[in-house]
Amino acid sequence: MIRCVSCGKEYSNDEIIYTCTDCGAILEVICQPDVSKEIFSCRKQTMWKYKEFMPVDETKIVSLDEGGTPFIKCNKLGKELGIDLYVKVEGSNPTGSFKDRGMSVGITKSMELGVSTVGCASTGNTSASLAAYAARAGKRCVVLLPAGKVALGKLAQAMFHGAEVLSIQGNFDEALEAVTALAMKGQLYLLNSVNPYRLEGQKSIGFEIVDDLGWQSPDRIILPVGNAGNISAIWKGISEFHDAGFIEDKPMMTGIQAEGACPIVNAVQKGKSEIEAIKNPETVATAIRIGAPVSATKALRAIYDSDGYAETVTDDEILSAQKMLARKEGIGVEPASAASIAGLQKLVDQGVVDKGEQVVCIVTGHLLKDPNTAINACVEPLEVEADINKLAEIINK
Numbered sequence: 001m002i003r004c005v006s007c008g009k010e011y012s013n014d015e016i017i018y019t020c021t022d023c024g025a026i027l028e029v030i031c032q033p034d035v036s037k038e039i040f041s042c043r044k045q046t047m048w049k050y051k052e053f054m055p056v057d058e059t060k061i062v063s064l065d066e067g068g069t070p071f072i073k074c075n076k077l078g079k080e081l082g083i084d085l086y087v088k089v090e091g092s093n094p095t096g097s098f099k100d101r102g103m104s105v106g107i108t109k110s111m112e113l114g115v116s117t118v119g120c121a122s123t124g125n126t127s128a129s130l131a132a133y134a135a136r137a138g139k140r141c142v143v144l145l146p147a148g149k150v151a152l153g154k155l156a157q158a159m160f161h162g163a164e165v166l167s168i169q170g171n172f173d174e175a176l177e178a179v180t181a182l183a184m185k186g187q188l189y190l191l192n193s194v195n196p197y198r199l200e201g202q203k204s205i206g207f208e209i210v211d212d213l214g215w216q217s218p219d220r221i222i223l224p225v226g227n228a229g230n231i232s233a234i235w236k237g238i239s240e241f242h243d244a245g246f247i248e249d250k251p252m253m254t255g256i257q258a259e260g261a262c263p264i265v266n267a268v269q270k271g272k273s274e275i276e277a278i279k280n281p282e283t284v285a286t287a288i289r290i291g292a293p294v295s296a297t298k299a300l301r302a303i304y305d306s307d308g309y310a311e312t313v314t315d316d317e318i319l320s321a322q323k324m325l326a327r328k329e330g331i332g333v334e335p336a337s338a339a340s341i342a343g344l345q346k347l348v349d350q351g352v353v354d355k356g357e358q359v360v361c362i363v364t365g366h367l368l369k370d371p372n373t374a375i376n377a378c379v380e381p382l383e384v385e386a387d388i389n390k391l392a393e394i395i396n397k
């Protein structure tokens, strides 16, 4: 069953529907399997390990073995900050971001529905992921991207996997509005996170964190927030495992946004349950350059219900956290992902994160998604003759 998050109106799983026909609010899929957690043991480490919690036809699954991503204990950084820190590395998914989890379920749903064309608007990663999964499923794929604002690696992926790429003169919010209008006219099946099946896949990040911790909840989960689907999805996953009796506690959901694109933070800091859209969002972290997050209602509920928090970080804080994580812990992430680490540092300084807390930071996309930003942060390599004496001289300097 699909249900409106605002008025509670129910819809059948066979309907192609994105928002409530009565009140216009977003929808969620209701999923309450009656299983014990013992069934998960000995299964392959992908998100389909938890297939009973994925509301799609098991015989139609389209997968690239997404999920089962590294869960890295970061002792050096954790010690410096006085916390117990883990980093969930979503850049290790097949196309290099967490979007693959949602896309596997979303494309599987498109197989069930028998649609021929799928589409999305994207800041980059959604289009890269959709293009790959659509290729695997044999579906036509149309993606709308904000012109000039998509990192090179993501654009290359979308084009190389065969998507029809349309560069929109406008920002992500405008591209999403346009593709939603196309979907409403029946031109394509929309696979942005307003489609509630996307979040069903992404909730598996929450499943894996508590499984990795030995069926315990961490004290806090920190992640970057753009369109606000992921924070909503992870909270849904955690809540489903809690309701199933697999874990006793739940984490404080903590969302980090860039200073120039922070409607969720503004709402949380004013205690509001609705956002005010930001007209011209701007940040170096193009993945979260979003002013009107579609899943704001769900995200704000996740933050309030979990006694969580939301905070902004500057572009400089993002870029220095990105470099620090790469050099101190060996984890290479794209700028948006580093917002979670920059946010953690700020919240420790502010005393919002307590000493000794167990914190999981989600890093959402791979370093190579945005090679230009990475190269710009480094000095050019020195060109040297292949002469052993000269090389030794330089190395011993």
Ligand SMILES: Cc1ncc(COP(=O)(O)O)c(C=O)c1O
Residues within 6 Å of the ligand: 097, 123, 124, 125, 126, 193, 224, 225, 226, 227, 228, 229, 230, 231, 287, 288, 334, 336, 337, 364, 365
């Ligand atoms: C790397 C990365 N991090 C974070 C986000 C934000 O996720 P959400 O839009 O679900 O809040 C995105 C979204 O595109 C992303 O690509």
Ligand SMILES: [Zn+2]
Residues within 6 Å of the ligand: 004, 005, 006, 007, 008, 009, 020, 021, 022, 023, 024, 025
């Ligand atoms: Zn409704």
